[in-house]
Amino acid sequence: MAQSFKAFRVTEGAHDTFDQGIVERRVDDLPPNDLLIRVQYSSLNYKDALSATGNKGVTRHYPHTPGIDAAGVVEQANGGDFAPGDEVIVTGYDLGMDTPGGFGQYIRIPSSWAIKRPKGLSLREAMILGTAGLTAALCVDKLEHMGIDPHAGPVLVTGASGGVGTVAVALLARLGYTVAASTGKQEQAAFLHTLGARQILDRATAEDGKGKPLLNEYWAGAIDTVGGDILFNVVKSLQHGASVACCGLTAGAKFEASVLPFILRGVNLLGVDSVELPLVAKASMWDKLSLQWKLDNLETLATEITLPELPGAISHMLAGRQVGRVLVNLS
Structure with missing residues (x-):
């Protein structure tokens, strides 16, 4: 598969400097895991801001695409109970840390990291929560x-x-x-x-x-x-x-x-840890958030941005000025 896609990429320069930018990547360059997912939405978290500014406690290897959250559609499935067309949510594990993350329009991950989107949440709503x-x-x-x-x-x-x-x-x-x-x-x-x-x-x-x-x-x-x-x-x-x-x-x-x-x-x-939580526990909590714990005011929690707006949002977050959630639209 040779198609290219856009990704927010962080590269390490001289003297511990790190540069951010939007680049074209090839799907073939992603790691050889089970699920290829076309990402529609991600979200900006504090850990992403650290990764994007070169924090080696979060991300050890650069160049790198941050994004510990992703929601999108399966395009290829080579394992697990997934098929092309399934809408899925991915949070935590190594996504966006040393595995290319949700700030790219495609990710390829182990099937054990993904859950199918609960019926009570859209992909957009899932990433407002993230x-x-x-x-x-x-x-x-x-x-x-x-x-x-x-x-x-x-x-x-x-x-x-x-x-x-x-x-x-x-x-x-x-x-x-x-x-x-x-x-x-x-x-x-x-x-x-x-x-x-x-x-x-x-x-x-x-x-x-x-x-x-x-x-x-x-x-x-x-x-x-x-x-x-x-x-x-x-x-x-x-x-x-x-x-x-x-x-x-x-x-x-x-x-x-x-x-x-x-x-x-x-x-x-x-x-409380949400990163390495067993997938069954994550799925149970997402079910709650889509049903009896569904929030009516989700849209009021989020500011929506696109990939080119990430550098400003990252600086805003690290300066302590961010309020609520930041939804990243990759479509």
């Missing part, structure tokens, strides 16, 4: 498995104006929870209220009291997307027996901790 939406849903699912319910009290979402945070706010509100949204972008308060947040906290409030071993019990549960000392402040202010689901590190990968909240209040710190 890895961020899947992660938010996994966080809510973990909290519910720990026994939280909408009558227990307020639930906090940190980093609430980001990709995971906006979906988490909307999803918790959809399920009947009283949601508090913590954000460093107070100008987004009205937007967060439209998603269902009842209370808006600024970042300074979330950071207040970080030197104390315990804070007043307040939150019935929390989803933390930022990490750092804000995460441990959340732990210190959970109600007795409550839990926080942790899925991000934009505020730092470390925090000063004490065992006191754990042994005096029996709280739980729950880690």
